Amino acid sequence: xxxxxxxxxxxxxxxxxxxxxxxxxxxxxxxxxxxxxxxxxxxxxxxxxxxxxxxxxxxxxxxxxxxxxxxxxxxxxxxxxxxxxxxxxxxxxxxxxxxxxxxxxxxxxxxxxxxxxxxxxxxxxxxxxxxxxxxxxxxxxxxxxxxxxxxxxxxxxxxxxxxxxxxxxxxxxxxxxxxxxxxxxxxxxxxxxxxxxxxxxxxxxxxxxxxxxxxxxxxxxxxxxxxxxxxxxxxxxxxxxxxxxxxxxxxxxxxxxxxxxxxxxxxxxxxxxxxxxxxxxxxxxxxxxxxxxxxxxxxxxxxxxxxxxxxxxxxxxxxxxx
Amino acid sequence: xxxxxxxxxxxxxxxxxxxxxxxxxxxxxxxxxxxxxxxxxxxxxxxxxxxxxxxxxxxxxxxxxxxxxxxxxxxxxxxxxxxxxxxxxxxxxxxxxxxxxxxxxxxxxxxxxxxxxxxxxxxxxxxxxxxxxxxxxxxxxxxxxxxxxxxxxxxxxxxxxxxxxxxxxxxxxxxxxxxxxxxxxxxxxxxxxxxxxxxxxxxxxxxxxxxxxxxxxxxxxxxxxxxxxxxxxxxxxxxxxxxxxxxxxxxxxxxxxxxxxxxxxxxxxxxxxxxxxxxxxxxxxxxx
Numbered sequence: 001x002x003x004x005x006x007x008x009x010x011x012x013x014x015x016x017x018x019x020x021x022x023x024x025x026x027x028x029x030x031x032x033x034x035x036x037x038x039x040x041x042x043x044x045x046x047x048x049x050x051x052x053x054x055x056x057x058x059x060x061x062x063x064x065x066x067x068x069x070x071x072x073x074x075x076x077x078x079x080x081x082x083x084x085x086x087x088x089x090x091x092x093x094x095x096x097x098x099x100x101x102x103x104x105x106x107x108x109x110x111x112x113x114x115x116x117x118x119x120x121x122x123x124x125x126x127x128x129x130x131x132x133x134x135x136x137x138x139x140x141x142x143x144x145x146x147x148x149x150x151x152x153x154x155x156x157x158x159x160x161x162x163x164x165x166x167x168x169x170x171x172x173x174x175x176x177x178x179x180x181x182x183x184x185x186x187x188x189x190x191x192x193x194x195x196x197x198x199x200x201x202x203x204x205x206x207x208x209x210x211x212x213x214x215x216x217x218x219x220x221x222x223x224x225x226x227x228x229x230x231x232x233x234x235x236x237x238x239x240x241x242x243x244x245x246x247x248x249x250x251x252x253x254x255x256x257x258x259x260x261x262x263x264x265x266x267x268x269x270x271x272x273x274x275x276x277x278x279x280x281x282x283x284x285x286x287x288x289x290x291x292x293x294x295x296x297x298x299x300x301x302x303x304x305x306x307x308x309x310x311x312x313x314x315x316x317x318x319x320x321x322x
Numbered sequence: 323x324x325x326x327x328x329x330x331x332x333x334x335x336x337x338x339x340x341x342x343x344x345x346x347x348x349x350x351x352x353x354x355x356x357x358x359x360x361x362x363x364x365x366x367x368x369x370x371x372x373x374x375x376x377x378x379x380x381x382x383x384x385x386x387x388x389x390x391x392x393x394x395x396x397x398x399x400x401x402x403x404x405x406x407x408x409x410x411x412x413x414x415x416x417x418x419x420x421x422x423x424x425x426x427x428x429x430x431x432x433x434x435x436x437x438x439x440x441x442x443x444x445x446x447x448x449x450x451x452x453x454x455x456x457x458x459x460x461x462x463x464x465x466x467x468x469x470x471x472x473x474x475x476x477x478x479x480x481x482x483x484x485x486x487x488x489x490x491x492x493x494x495x496x497x498x499x500x501x502x503x504x505x506x507x508x509x510x511x512x513x514x515x516x517x518x519x520x521x522x523x524x525x526x527x528x529x530x531x532x533x534x535x536x537x538x539x540x541x542x543x544x545x546x547x548x549x550x551x552x553x554x555x556x557x558x559x560x561x562x563x564x565x566x567x568x569x570x571x572x573x574x575x576x577x578x579x580x581x582x583x584x585x586x587x588x589x590x591x592x593x594x595x596x597x598x599x600x601x602x603x604x605x606x607x608x609x610x
Contacts, residue, residue, distance in 0.1 A: 030435050033513040037430030038442060041423045044483035048461065049449050056460030068463045116350050129596060130354045133361070136588035138542035140560045141581045142360065144567050148577065149363045149375075156376045158363065192360065197603065204604035254455040257544040261564055274455060274545065281459040282549060291459040299452045306451045 053299075056292035064289035078293035082280070088294060091273040098272070099252040101187045106248055107241065110195045114202035115233075128203070132196035139257030142189050147174055147262050151185045174262050177269040182262070186270070189258050194251070198244050205240040209233065246305070253302060273298055364585070367578035375574045390579045399569065401554060402580055405562035409541055410587070412477050412558060416540040417533050419482040425529070428491025429517055433503075443492070449485035455545055462549050472556040477547060481540070487532060494528050495521070531602025534595045541588060559584045 055068075060078050062070035082088045117128050134142070150158045151173035160170045173185050213232050222228055234241075256274040263270045265279055277298070281291025367375050370384035395403050430436075431443050454461070461480055470476030502524060506516035522529070547558040557565070563584055566577045592599070 034430050034434040034436035034439060036514065037434060037517075038427040041427030041483055041488060042442065042446075044423060044479075045446065045449060045485065048464070048480040048483055049454075049457075049485070052457060052460035052464045053452070055463060056457070059460075059463065068467055113353065116346065116353070119346060120350065127350050127354055128600075129592075130357055132596070132600070133589075133592060134357060136538060136592045137360075137585055138544065138560055138563075140542075140544050140563045141364075141585055144563060144577065144581050145360045145363055147567065148572075148574065149367060150360065154376070156380075158359075161380055192357065196357075200600055200603045250453065254453055256455065260544075260548075261567060264568070274458075277459055278545075278549075282462065288459065288463055292463075295457055295459045298456045302453065302456060303451045 056295055059288050060293035060296050062289050064287065064292070066286045068288055070289065074289070078289045079297070082290050082294050082297070087271065087276050087279075088273070088297075091271050091276045094270055094272055095253060095255070097183070098186070098255060099249055101183060102190055102252050103245060103248045105187060105191055106195055106198060107244060109191060110198035110244070111202050111237070111241075113195060113199040114206055115229075117199065118203060118206045128199075131199055134193050134195075135197045137193060139189075139193065140261055142193055143258045143261035146185055146189045146258075177267070179269075182270055185262060186258060189262070190255075194248075198248075201240055201244060202237065205237050206233070209236045246308070250302065250305060253298075253305075364578055364582050367574060368582040370575055370578075372574050375578075387575065390575050391583075394576050394579045394583070397573075397576060399571075400562050400565055400580075401557075402559075402562055402583075404555065405557045405559045406583070408474075408477075408557060409559040409584075411474060412547075413537050413540040415474070415478050416481055417537045419478065420484060420487055420536050421529060421533055423482050424484055424487040425491045425522075425532075426517075427488045428493075429495050429521065431488070432492045432495035432498075434513060446485050446488055450489065454481075454484075458545055458549055461546075465550065471550055472553045473550075474556075476550045477556070477558070481543075481546065487536070490532065491528075494525070498525065527598065527601070530595065530598040534591060534599045535602055537591060538588060538599075 059068065059070065061073060061075060063072040063074045063077075064070040113131050117124060117131070120127060152158075152160070154160070154170065157170075157173075159173065163171070171181055173181050176182065209232070213236070214228060217228055217232055218224075222231070254274060255272045256278070259270060259272050259275055260278075265271070265275055265283070271279075273294075277291055277294045279285075280287050280294060366382075366384050368384075368390060369386045369388070370381075371387055374381055374384060427446075431439060431446070465471065465476045465480060468476075470479075498521060502520050503516055506520040511519065542560065543558075544560045544564070547561050548564070551557045551561050559580075563577075563580055566580055
């Protein structure tokens with residue numbers, strides 16, 4: 001990516017022009033203009049991204065209850081506290097379980113929808129829109145529908161009505177601390193919201209697979225269906241699949257909205273890392289030191305994931321999408 | 323570019339006939355129905371009485387209580403109208419601010435031959451490693467010491483400086499045709515003039531795509547407004563919904579009417595701007 005950076009404009013112009021104004025692109029001083037364009041952004045980035053990060057690293061070594069300008073240095077005590085207190089490690093377990101459910105299911109469902117929609121010839125745009133539409137809904141609104149209508153724990157809830165037809169007893173979907181029912185609620189919610197989004201990515205990738213590959217396979221006698229899917233479609237989608245899986249992982253890591261609204265912060269189960277941070281820094285204890293230490297730990301963990309992602313994707317989109 | 327090659331399509335049609343296609347459409351149709359159920363539930367419950375929602379007998383159609391709308395806006399416990407206005411202001415200003423700041427920076431990084439531009443670019447890239455949601459505690463510490471809690475400034479400004487959006491603009495401008503800028507050069511324009519008169523007017527599709535994505539994520543954002551909006555007067559609509567849900571007295575019909583109204587603006591955005599949205603997602607990969 002570093003091969004094509006910033007020299008575009010300054011390349012020698014066609015002969016006559018370069019005679020008149022040698023080695024100059026647009027009029028004006030490049031250094032001044034560079035800072036004119038990037039200055040506002042860089043100042044904002046420094047104040048609202050870099051300063052908070054440095055500040056929180058500093059805070060994480062202090063006893064900072066109810067204050068953001070502490071004076072009592074305590075070394076690694078905040079880190080010890082959050083790592084030994086069971087809440088924080090538990091939240092990482094919650095994330096792991098959640099990711100184990102949501103990543104494969106979203107991958108499979110969005111790929112499946114993309115394959116279906118890609119084969120449609122009539123009403124293709126309509127169906128694509130239908131699957132994509134839930135992306136517009138916030139996690140809060142979806143949590144509300146899931147909790148108060150579909151998976152309401154009382155008789156009138158949709159899920160309980162349906163299982164009632166088969167003679168099953170009502171289930172307390174989200175308020176029962178023993179898995180698996182609350183996972184069903186959480187995972188279906190996120191599936192509904194995000195599958196359409198990843199379907200769009202897969203659709204774009206599917207349309208970039210050269211049709212010659214399928215033609216060649218047909219000549220070689222490959223059966224349509226599973227064989228072409230397994231040996232052509234799937235390998236051709238590898239870059240997109242990798243990107244999707246990493247994006248799903250990072251999104252699951254930051255899960256907060258639906259857990260907060262479905263399960264609640266007072267519950268002892270299904271607390272995600274961000275919920276634990278929220279409680280320690282902004283709950284009753286207002287412990288900015290511990291909260292900052294948690295933010296540092298989570299940041300380091302996700303940096304590792306992003307570095308792996310950077311290895312795979314070169315910090316952005318793969319070459320397959322164009 | 324269209325779908326799979328016509329040849330393959332024909333072969334498939336011959337091989338599978340009407341039956342295969344019917345199966346395909348049934349599968350897609352069932353999936354689509356499942357995806358639409360939650361929307362149906364919102365509308366049905368929003369226009370029902372509480373008794374219809376919680377009653378024993380499931381009714382497919384509600385009794386269309388349009389009065390629920392005015393009842394919601396008159397409800398004294400949560401100022402829903404105020405929260406809608408807050409959300410609208412925050413989402414619109416965030417979108418314009420992000421586009422302005424990030425596109426300028428993206429252009430500067432992509433096109434202005436400054437010798438340290440690469441170093442600056444790597445500093446921006448470094449911020450992509452940590453998602454902003456993970457650093458909300460330090461951001462809150464900063465914003466609260468600026469005294470921006472419960473203000474529009476606090477809700478909007480910290481979110482404007484998105485390294486990712488800047489990165490997307492840079493990638494886009496790298497591919498912007500140089501010939502157009504050369505025309506600007508012939509006209510004697512500087513970088514600033516060329517940017518506003520040539521580059522921006524010729525990039526409106528890309529701006530629209532990023533604007534749509536930014537607007538949606540600003541409207542639906544929950545964690546940051548929750549942290550900043552401590553007083554009800556600064557709640558966005560997502561916080562109001564969340565509060566409705568946890569209130570002691572549960573008015574089902576009002577809650578669902580609030581949900582329906584909170585989703586409505588985005589449904590419009592989707593219906594009218596979907597082209598740019600899909601294009602934007604396919605082009606840029608991701609946001610968010």
